[in-house]
Amino acid sequence: MDWEELAHGKGHWLLVAAALVGVWLAFGHTAHPPVLSNWGGDVVQQNMVPQPNALSALFSKQATQTTGLASDPHPQEMAWGNPLDSTRCVMTQGYGVGSHAPAAVWGAVDLAIDGNGGGQATPEGTFGAPVYATMSGVVKLAANTYPAGNHIWVSGEHFKTGYSHLKGFAVADGASVKRGQLIGYVGSTGESSGPHLDYQVWKDGANVNPLDYGALPK
Ligand SMILES: [Zn+2]
Incomplete structure:
Protein backbone atom coordinates (compact mmCIF):
# COMPACT_ATOMS: atom_id res chain seq x y z
CA MET A 1 0.00 0.00 0.00
CA ASP A 2 1.55 3.30 -1.09
CA TRP A 3 0.98 6.84 0.14
CA GLU A 4 -1.79 7.59 -2.40
CA GLU A 5 -3.78 4.59 -1.25
CA LEU A 6 -3.26 5.52 2.36
CA ALA A 7 -4.35 9.10 1.86
CA HIS A 8 -7.34 8.55 -0.41
CA GLY A 9 -8.48 4.96 -0.18
CA LYS A 10 -9.46 2.66 2.64
CA GLY A 11 -6.02 3.31 3.98
CA HIS A 12 -7.32 6.65 5.21
CA TRP A 13 -8.51 4.89 8.33
CA LEU A 14 -5.16 3.21 8.74
CA LEU A 15 -3.57 6.65 8.78
CA VAL A 16 -6.01 7.83 11.41
CA ALA A 17 -5.37 4.72 13.48
CA ALA A 18 -1.61 5.16 13.12
CA ALA A 19 -1.90 8.78 14.20
CA LEU A 20 -3.94 7.80 17.25
CA VAL A 21 -1.38 5.17 18.20
CA GLY A 22 1.30 7.80 17.81
CA VAL A 23 -0.51 10.17 20.13
CA TRP A 24 -1.04 7.39 22.61
CA LEU A 25 2.63 6.47 22.50
CA ALA A 26 3.63 10.08 22.99
CA PHE A 27 1.24 10.99 25.80
CA GLY A 28 -1.42 8.49 26.69
CA HIS A 29 0.50 5.56 28.04
CA THR A 30 2.63 7.53 30.46
CA ALA A 31 1.21 7.08 33.93
CA HIS A 32 0.08 10.42 35.29
CA PRO A 33 2.16 11.13 38.39
CA PRO A 34 0.36 12.70 41.33
CA VAL A 35 0.40 16.48 40.99
CA LEU A 36 1.39 17.35 44.51
CA SER A 37 0.70 21.04 44.17
CA ASN A 38 -2.86 20.28 43.15
CA TRP A 39 -3.96 18.18 46.05
CA GLY A 40 -7.43 19.02 47.14
CA GLY A 41 -8.84 18.40 43.67
CA ASP A 42 -11.84 16.45 42.60
CA VAL A 43 -10.94 12.79 42.79
CA VAL A 44 -13.08 11.00 45.33
CA GLN A 45 -11.31 8.24 47.15
CA GLN A 46 -12.64 5.45 49.29
CA ASN A 47 -12.65 6.00 52.99
CA MET A 48 -10.14 3.90 54.82
CA VAL A 49 -10.12 2.32 58.22
CA PRO A 50 -7.41 3.56 60.58
CA GLN A 51 -4.49 1.18 60.95
CA PRO A 52 -2.49 2.55 63.88
CA ASN A 53 0.08 -0.26 63.89
CA ALA A 54 1.22 0.54 60.39
CA LEU A 55 1.73 4.16 61.40
CA SER A 56 4.13 3.75 64.27
CA ALA A 57 7.13 4.53 62.06
CA LEU A 58 5.50 7.78 60.98
CA PHE A 59 4.79 8.73 64.56
CA SER A 60 8.38 8.20 65.67
CA LYS A 61 9.63 10.15 62.66
CA GLN A 62 7.27 12.97 63.53
CA ALA A 63 8.20 12.96 67.17
CA THR A 64 11.74 14.12 66.46
CA GLN A 65 10.60 17.09 64.37
CA THR A 66 7.81 18.75 66.29
CA THR A 67 7.21 22.49 66.32
CA GLY A 68 6.44 22.67 70.02
CA LEU A 69 2.73 23.07 69.43
CA ALA A 70 1.71 21.71 72.82
CA SER A 71 3.88 24.26 74.65
CA ASP A 72 3.11 27.23 72.40
CA PRO A 73 2.67 30.40 74.51
CA HIS A 74 -0.33 31.82 72.58
CA PRO A 75 -3.59 31.75 74.56
CA GLN A 76 -5.18 28.31 74.37
CA GLU A 77 -8.52 29.81 73.37
CA MET A 78 -7.22 31.14 70.05
CA ALA A 79 -6.21 29.09 67.03
CA TRP A 80 -2.46 29.06 66.68
CA GLY A 81 0.18 26.83 65.16
CA ASN A 82 0.76 24.04 62.68
CA PRO A 83 -1.83 21.27 63.09
CA LEU A 84 0.65 18.65 61.83
CA ASP A 85 3.16 19.86 64.44
CA SER A 86 5.96 19.10 62.03
CA TYR A 95 -5.85 30.13 50.96
CA GLY A 96 -8.68 31.44 48.78
CA VAL A 97 -7.55 29.70 45.57
CA GLY A 98 -8.71 26.59 43.72
CA SER A 99 -11.09 24.54 45.81
CA HIS A 100 -10.53 27.03 48.65
CA ALA A 101 -12.40 29.78 46.83
CA PRO A 102 -14.38 31.73 47.70
CA ALA A 103 -12.54 32.05 50.98
CA ALA A 104 -15.64 33.18 52.84
CA VAL A 105 -17.21 29.79 52.18
CA TRP A 106 -14.34 27.33 52.25
CA GLY A 107 -11.19 29.27 53.05
CA ALA A 108 -8.54 26.75 54.03
CA VAL A 109 -4.98 25.73 53.44
CA ASP A 110 -3.96 22.22 52.42
CA LEU A 111 -1.06 20.87 54.41
CA ALA A 112 1.12 17.81 53.85
CA ILE A 113 4.46 16.40 54.96
CA ASP A 114 7.73 16.46 53.08
CA GLY A 115 8.65 12.93 54.08
CA ASN A 116 12.09 12.74 52.46
CA GLY A 117 13.39 16.27 52.93
CA GLY A 118 13.22 16.96 49.19
CA GLY A 119 11.24 20.14 49.64
CA GLN A 120 7.95 18.74 48.34
CA ALA A 121 5.07 16.91 49.93
CA THR A 122 5.22 13.13 49.70
CA PRO A 123 2.15 10.90 49.96
CA GLU A 124 4.09 8.31 51.98
CA GLY A 125 5.25 10.90 54.47
CA THR A 126 1.81 12.42 54.70
CA PHE A 127 -0.67 9.56 54.85
CA GLY A 128 -1.47 8.70 58.45
CA ALA A 129 0.51 11.58 59.94
CA PRO A 130 -0.88 12.72 63.28
CA VAL A 131 -3.15 15.77 63.39
CA TYR A 132 -3.22 17.99 66.48
CA ALA A 133 -5.70 20.53 67.75
CA THR A 134 -4.37 24.08 67.40
CA MET A 135 -6.58 25.46 70.18
CA SER A 136 -8.51 24.35 73.20
CA GLY A 137 -12.14 23.58 72.56
CA VAL A 138 -14.85 21.02 72.17
CA VAL A 139 -14.60 18.36 69.46
CA LYS A 140 -17.35 17.67 66.97
CA LEU A 141 -16.79 14.65 64.75
CA ALA A 142 -18.43 14.01 61.38
CA ALA A 143 -17.65 10.80 59.51
CA ASN A 144 -17.91 10.22 55.76
CA THR A 145 -19.14 13.69 54.88
CA TYR A 146 -18.86 15.32 51.46
CA PRO A 147 -16.68 17.05 50.48
CA ALA A 148 -14.79 17.05 53.81
CA GLY A 149 -14.63 13.27 54.36
CA ASN A 150 -13.92 12.43 57.97
CA HIS A 151 -13.99 15.86 59.57
CA ILE A 152 -13.36 17.46 62.95
CA TRP A 153 -14.40 20.82 64.29
CA VAL A 154 -12.72 22.11 67.43
CA SER A 155 -14.82 24.99 68.71
CA GLY A 156 -14.35 27.58 71.43
CA GLU A 157 -15.99 30.86 72.32
CA HIS A 158 -14.47 32.91 69.48
CA PHE A 159 -12.46 30.50 67.39
CA LYS A 160 -13.29 27.36 65.47
CA THR A 161 -10.81 25.17 63.60
CA GLY A 162 -11.64 22.55 60.95
CA TYR A 163 -9.66 19.45 59.99
CA SER A 164 -10.81 17.63 56.82
CA HIS A 165 -10.13 14.46 54.79
CA LEU A 166 -8.94 12.54 57.87
CA LYS A 167 -8.08 8.88 57.73
CA GLY A 168 -9.43 8.40 61.22
CA PHE A 169 -10.22 10.03 64.53
CA ALA A 170 -8.21 9.93 67.75
CA VAL A 171 -10.76 11.63 70.00
CA ALA A 172 -14.40 11.10 70.86
CA ASP A 173 -17.22 13.35 69.79
CA GLY A 174 -17.81 15.99 72.45
CA ALA A 175 -14.35 15.66 73.99
CA SER A 176 -12.56 18.72 75.33
CA VAL A 177 -9.05 19.09 73.93
CA LYS A 178 -6.09 21.39 74.39
CA ARG A 179 -3.69 22.75 71.81
CA GLY A 180 -1.25 20.08 70.76
CA GLN A 181 -3.54 17.20 71.62
CA LEU A 182 -3.74 14.39 69.05
CA ILE A 183 -7.17 14.40 67.42
CA GLY A 184 -6.81 12.35 64.21
CA TYR A 185 -4.71 11.14 61.30
CA VAL A 186 -4.17 12.60 57.83
CA GLY A 187 -6.06 10.78 55.10
CA SER A 188 -7.72 11.39 51.78
CA THR A 189 -11.40 10.92 52.55
CA GLY A 190 -14.13 12.93 50.87
CA GLU A 191 -13.25 15.10 47.88
CA SER A 192 -9.50 14.70 47.88
CA SER A 193 -6.93 13.73 45.26
CA GLY A 194 -4.27 12.60 47.70
CA PRO A 195 -3.41 12.53 51.39
CA HIS A 196 -3.42 16.00 52.92
CA LEU A 197 -4.98 17.98 55.72
CA ASP A 198 -7.45 20.69 54.77
CA TYR A 199 -7.23 23.11 57.68
CA GLN A 200 -9.65 25.97 58.36
CA VAL A 201 -9.74 28.73 60.95
CA TRP A 202 -12.86 30.71 61.81
CA LYS A 203 -12.96 33.72 64.12
CA ASP A 204 -16.27 35.06 65.43
CA GLY A 205 -18.10 33.35 62.58
CA ALA A 206 -15.83 34.60 59.78
CA ASN A 207 -13.39 32.50 57.82
CA VAL A 208 -9.81 33.76 58.28
CA ASN A 209 -6.50 32.83 56.71
CA PRO A 210 -4.81 30.04 58.71
CA LEU A 211 -1.43 31.41 57.63
CA ASP A 212 -2.17 34.45 59.82
CA TYR A 213 -2.50 32.02 62.72
CA GLY A 214 0.78 30.18 62.46
CA ALA A 215 -0.49 27.30 60.31
CA LEU A 216 2.88 26.83 58.63
CA PRO A 217 5.99 26.28 60.76
CA LYS A 218 8.62 29.02 60.55
ZN1 LIG B 1 -8.36 21.90 50.90
Whole structure:
Protein backbone atom coordinates (compact mmCIF):
# COMPACT_ATOMS: atom_id res chain seq x y z
CA MET A 1 0.00 0.00 0.00
CA ASP A 2 1.55 3.30 -1.09
CA TRP A 3 0.98 6.84 0.14
CA GLU A 4 -1.79 7.59 -2.40
CA GLU A 5 -3.78 4.59 -1.25
CA LEU A 6 -3.26 5.52 2.36
CA ALA A 7 -4.35 9.10 1.86
CA HIS A 8 -7.34 8.55 -0.41
CA GLY A 9 -8.48 4.96 -0.18
CA LYS A 10 -9.46 2.66 2.64
CA GLY A 11 -6.02 3.31 3.98
CA HIS A 12 -7.32 6.65 5.21
CA TRP A 13 -8.51 4.89 8.33
CA LEU A 14 -5.16 3.21 8.74
CA LEU A 15 -3.57 6.65 8.78
CA VAL A 16 -6.01 7.83 11.41
CA ALA A 17 -5.37 4.72 13.48
CA ALA A 18 -1.61 5.16 13.12
CA ALA A 19 -1.90 8.78 14.20
CA LEU A 20 -3.94 7.80 17.25
CA VAL A 21 -1.38 5.17 18.20
CA GLY A 22 1.30 7.80 17.81
CA VAL A 23 -0.51 10.17 20.13
CA TRP A 24 -1.04 7.39 22.61
CA LEU A 25 2.63 6.47 22.50
CA ALA A 26 3.63 10.08 22.99
CA PHE A 27 1.24 10.99 25.80
CA GLY A 28 -1.42 8.49 26.69
CA HIS A 29 0.50 5.56 28.04
CA THR A 30 2.63 7.53 30.46
CA ALA A 31 1.21 7.08 33.93
CA HIS A 32 0.08 10.42 35.29
CA PRO A 33 2.16 11.13 38.39
CA PRO A 34 0.36 12.70 41.33
CA VAL A 35 0.40 16.48 40.99
CA LEU A 36 1.39 17.35 44.51
CA SER A 37 0.70 21.04 44.17
CA ASN A 38 -2.86 20.28 43.15
CA TRP A 39 -3.96 18.18 46.05
CA GLY A 40 -7.43 19.02 47.14
CA GLY A 41 -8.84 18.40 43.67
CA ASP A 42 -11.84 16.45 42.60
CA VAL A 43 -10.94 12.79 42.79
CA VAL A 44 -13.08 11.00 45.33
CA GLN A 45 -11.31 8.24 47.15
CA GLN A 46 -12.64 5.45 49.29
CA ASN A 47 -12.65 6.00 52.99
CA MET A 48 -10.14 3.90 54.82
CA VAL A 49 -10.12 2.32 58.22
CA PRO A 50 -7.41 3.56 60.58
CA GLN A 51 -4.49 1.18 60.95
CA PRO A 52 -2.49 2.55 63.88
CA ASN A 53 0.08 -0.26 63.89
CA ALA A 54 1.22 0.54 60.39
CA LEU A 55 1.73 4.16 61.40
CA SER A 56 4.13 3.75 64.27
CA ALA A 57 7.13 4.53 62.06
CA LEU A 58 5.50 7.78 60.98
CA PHE A 59 4.79 8.73 64.56
CA SER A 60 8.38 8.20 65.67
CA LYS A 61 9.63 10.15 62.66
CA GLN A 62 7.27 12.97 63.53
CA ALA A 63 8.20 12.96 67.17
CA THR A 64 11.74 14.12 66.46
CA GLN A 65 10.60 17.09 64.37
CA THR A 66 7.81 18.75 66.29
CA THR A 67 7.21 22.49 66.32
CA GLY A 68 6.44 22.67 70.02
CA LEU A 69 2.73 23.07 69.43
CA ALA A 70 1.71 21.71 72.82
CA SER A 71 3.88 24.26 74.65
CA ASP A 72 3.11 27.23 72.40
CA PRO A 73 2.67 30.40 74.51
CA HIS A 74 -0.33 31.82 72.58
CA PRO A 75 -3.59 31.75 74.56
CA GLN A 76 -5.18 28.31 74.37
CA GLU A 77 -8.52 29.81 73.37
CA MET A 78 -7.22 31.14 70.05
CA ALA A 79 -6.21 29.09 67.03
CA TRP A 80 -2.46 29.06 66.68
CA GLY A 81 0.18 26.83 65.16
CA ASN A 82 0.76 24.04 62.68
CA PRO A 83 -1.83 21.27 63.09
CA LEU A 84 0.65 18.65 61.83
CA ASP A 85 3.16 19.86 64.44
CA SER A 86 5.96 19.10 62.03
CA THR A 87 8.86 21.19 60.82
CA ARG A 88 8.50 19.26 57.53
CA CYS A 89 4.99 20.52 56.90
CA VAL A 90 4.47 22.08 53.46
CA MET A 91 1.44 23.76 51.90
CA THR A 92 0.00 22.07 48.81
CA GLN A 93 -2.84 24.52 48.16
CA GLY A 94 -3.09 28.07 49.40
CA TYR A 95 -5.85 30.13 50.96
CA GLY A 96 -8.68 31.44 48.78
CA VAL A 97 -7.55 29.70 45.57
CA GLY A 98 -8.71 26.59 43.72
CA SER A 99 -11.09 24.54 45.81
CA HIS A 100 -10.53 27.03 48.65
CA ALA A 101 -12.40 29.78 46.83
CA PRO A 102 -14.38 31.73 47.70
CA ALA A 103 -12.54 32.05 50.98
CA ALA A 104 -15.64 33.18 52.84
CA VAL A 105 -17.21 29.79 52.18
CA TRP A 106 -14.34 27.33 52.25
CA GLY A 107 -11.19 29.27 53.05
CA ALA A 108 -8.54 26.75 54.03
CA VAL A 109 -4.98 25.73 53.44
CA ASP A 110 -3.96 22.22 52.42
CA LEU A 111 -1.06 20.87 54.41
CA ALA A 112 1.12 17.81 53.85
CA ILE A 113 4.46 16.40 54.96
CA ASP A 114 7.73 16.46 53.08
CA GLY A 115 8.65 12.93 54.08
CA ASN A 116 12.09 12.74 52.46
CA GLY A 117 13.39 16.27 52.93
CA GLY A 118 13.22 16.96 49.19
CA GLY A 119 11.24 20.14 49.64
CA GLN A 120 7.95 18.74 48.34
CA ALA A 121 5.07 16.91 49.93
CA THR A 122 5.22 13.13 49.70
CA PRO A 123 2.15 10.90 49.96
CA GLU A 124 4.09 8.31 51.98
CA GLY A 125 5.25 10.90 54.47
CA THR A 126 1.81 12.42 54.70
CA PHE A 127 -0.67 9.56 54.85
CA GLY A 128 -1.47 8.70 58.45
CA ALA A 129 0.51 11.58 59.94
CA PRO A 130 -0.88 12.72 63.28
CA VAL A 131 -3.15 15.77 63.39
CA TYR A 132 -3.22 17.99 66.48
CA ALA A 133 -5.70 20.53 67.75
CA THR A 134 -4.37 24.08 67.40
CA MET A 135 -6.58 25.46 70.18
CA SER A 136 -8.51 24.35 73.20
CA GLY A 137 -12.14 23.58 72.56
CA VAL A 138 -14.85 21.02 72.17
CA VAL A 139 -14.60 18.36 69.46
CA LYS A 140 -17.35 17.67 66.97
CA LEU A 141 -16.79 14.65 64.75
CA ALA A 142 -18.43 14.01 61.38
CA ALA A 143 -17.65 10.80 59.51
CA ASN A 144 -17.91 10.22 55.76
CA THR A 145 -19.14 13.69 54.88
CA TYR A 146 -18.86 15.32 51.46
CA PRO A 147 -16.68 17.05 50.48
CA ALA A 148 -14.79 17.05 53.81
CA GLY A 149 -14.63 13.27 54.36
CA ASN A 150 -13.92 12.43 57.97
CA HIS A 151 -13.99 15.86 59.57
CA ILE A 152 -13.36 17.46 62.95
CA TRP A 153 -14.40 20.82 64.29
CA VAL A 154 -12.72 22.11 67.43
CA SER A 155 -14.82 24.99 68.71
CA GLY A 156 -14.35 27.58 71.43
CA GLU A 157 -15.99 30.86 72.32
CA HIS A 158 -14.47 32.91 69.48
CA PHE A 159 -12.46 30.50 67.39
CA LYS A 160 -13.29 27.36 65.47
CA THR A 161 -10.81 25.17 63.60
CA GLY A 162 -11.64 22.55 60.95
CA TYR A 163 -9.66 19.45 59.99
CA SER A 164 -10.81 17.63 56.82
CA HIS A 165 -10.13 14.46 54.79
CA LEU A 166 -8.94 12.54 57.87
CA LYS A 167 -8.08 8.88 57.73
CA GLY A 168 -9.43 8.40 61.22
CA PHE A 169 -10.22 10.03 64.53
CA ALA A 170 -8.21 9.93 67.75
CA VAL A 171 -10.76 11.63 70.00
CA ALA A 172 -14.40 11.10 70.86
CA ASP A 173 -17.22 13.35 69.79
CA GLY A 174 -17.81 15.99 72.45
CA ALA A 175 -14.35 15.66 73.99
CA SER A 176 -12.56 18.72 75.33
CA VAL A 177 -9.05 19.09 73.93
CA LYS A 178 -6.09 21.39 74.39
CA ARG A 179 -3.69 22.75 71.81
CA GLY A 180 -1.25 20.08 70.76
CA GLN A 181 -3.54 17.20 71.62
CA LEU A 182 -3.74 14.39 69.05
CA ILE A 183 -7.17 14.40 67.42
CA GLY A 184 -6.81 12.35 64.21
CA TYR A 185 -4.71 11.14 61.30
CA VAL A 186 -4.17 12.60 57.83
CA GLY A 187 -6.06 10.78 55.10
CA SER A 188 -7.72 11.39 51.78
CA THR A 189 -11.40 10.92 52.55
CA GLY A 190 -14.13 12.93 50.87
CA GLU A 191 -13.25 15.10 47.88
CA SER A 192 -9.50 14.70 47.88
CA SER A 193 -6.93 13.73 45.26
CA GLY A 194 -4.27 12.60 47.70
CA PRO A 195 -3.41 12.53 51.39
CA HIS A 196 -3.42 16.00 52.92
CA LEU A 197 -4.98 17.98 55.72
CA ASP A 198 -7.45 20.69 54.77
CA TYR A 199 -7.23 23.11 57.68
CA GLN A 200 -9.65 25.97 58.36
CA VAL A 201 -9.74 28.73 60.95
CA TRP A 202 -12.86 30.71 61.81
CA LYS A 203 -12.96 33.72 64.12
CA ASP A 204 -16.27 35.06 65.43
CA GLY A 205 -18.10 33.35 62.58
CA ALA A 206 -15.83 34.60 59.78
CA ASN A 207 -13.39 32.50 57.82
CA VAL A 208 -9.81 33.76 58.28
CA ASN A 209 -6.50 32.83 56.71
CA PRO A 210 -4.81 30.04 58.71
CA LEU A 211 -1.43 31.41 57.63
CA ASP A 212 -2.17 34.45 59.82
CA TYR A 213 -2.50 32.02 62.72
CA GLY A 214 0.78 30.18 62.46
CA ALA A 215 -0.49 27.30 60.31
CA LEU A 216 2.88 26.83 58.63
CA PRO A 217 5.99 26.28 60.76
CA LYS A 218 8.62 29.02 60.55
ZN1 LIG B 1 -8.36 21.90 50.90
